[in-house]
Amino acid sequence: MPYPTTGPATWFVTGASRGLGLELVKQLLQRGDNVAATTRSPERLTAALGAADTSRLLALPVNLTDEQSVATAVQAAGDRFGPVDVVVNNAGYGLLAAVEEVSDTEARELFDVQIFGTWNVLRAVLPGMRARRSGHIINVSSILGLTTFPGWGAYCAAKYALEGLTGSLAGEVADFGIRVNLVEPGYMRTDFLRTSSLRLPAQVAAGYDGIREMTTNHLAMPGTQLGDPAKAATAIITIAQSSTAPLHQILGSDSYALAKSRIEALTNNIETGHTLAATTDITQNA
Template sequence: MNTSKVWYVTGASQGLGLILVKKLLAGGYRVAATSRNVQKLKEAVGVIDADRFLPLVVDINNLDCIDESVQQTLATFGSIDVVVNNAGYGMSGTVEEIEEQELRHIFDVNVFAAINVVKKILPVMRKQRSGYIINIGSVAGFVGAPGWAIYSATKAALAAFSEVLALDLKEFGIKVTVVEPSGFRTGFLTPNSLAYTESKIDGYHAVKDTAKRYLAGNGIQPGDPDRASEILIEMAESKQPPLHLYLGQDAYNRASNKLTTMTEELAAWKSVTVSADF
């Protein structure tokens, strides 16, 4: 398959990003892929094809670095059609035990980096009057689990950003999807992708039990990252991709149950809600 479509994928040296890049290249797409370690990226992808693969070393918390990578992509391929903000990591622990520096860092990577990538690529897409932005969120951004408050907050922020961004960009023909998976076998629960602070405080039983259960499930999550990557590619070829896409049976169940609970609560408190107006 030959296609002129150009993808720009962050966090591409491992996990979902790496699998996606490999499938894109196998499918004939042109791909600009970012990583903090470009040699690791090249070795992981295993493809040296300057015509279709552009590995980029990028500090996604540096606007100038992002801008340079965008310009390199344009110089090499001439356009950017699909952006996948995949770079990010997890964080588990109690709010009172996670250090301030760690809190700020995960927001820098999971939220501000994605926003900065969008900032730098939007002028390109506006000029093209087309484009597709895929932000990799999490079901935790809508339905969190004990001990994941900070991570959930970052993914909730990314989901809200995506929702309003879609409204802002509709007139330019630019589409937006926030992908919200449950557990997938991407190495997410390994030390490279998870900042875990074990609680030393008496109590917090729900947090400790959840951490134990999640860590024991590493490598046996039900989600298939190969299928997830295929779905992303299919969405990019769709004329009307969804704004929210939950991936995995667990993600569907959790989101569905929360929507039911929210609807019931909204109805139960309607009289109080509307009484706040003049």
């Protein structure tokens, strides 16, 4: 079933109190939609919304890494608004470190939020969507789910995992009338590169001077990013209303350029390795 054309749609949005998630919640409330918004701090979310009409908002304190906490939140959204039409898995944070520097704990905490938290949401919403044979899931990835930068290995690993999970999910649920999309933004003018949303390693290794310089440059970047989070939120609403949006939706001209460059590099790699690839086939006896 397509996005509701009569009456308000019901959205379930994670990571709603800052950045893209907050802009999305603002616009949905202005549209008159119902919004169940998860956050670690409902107070911060309501304060950030200011004078906005919050009569259609359900702010939910949720630990995304706790499966029962997520299931309870989805049930609360259903009790308040009825079935969820659109899910936006937006919660996440960055980690800037060389691969060697990322501890086991830091890596697992990152994946707990960005992968297993998303998985918890999917397990909670999919049974109802399958039963109704309708619904839409939008997972917020990153251009770093398609390419890589030094110092972003842990974050790229999580986003690459999200891309694989989402691609498989899209094929699995299409016959149930459930649509699935990935959103892959570039740099957006949010708090993502501030210490409230960006983590640094507890221990650093000697010799990674380039990573330290890159970290300093990124921490100085807020306020100069190309992407507008309000326009990105509008784009997500457009995707939800469209029946023809691609699985991979790039956001930002910087993201588009990086994706094109990655495709060219990957194509070159594949063609360069083609001769050796063919040598591993089992050959039939003449």
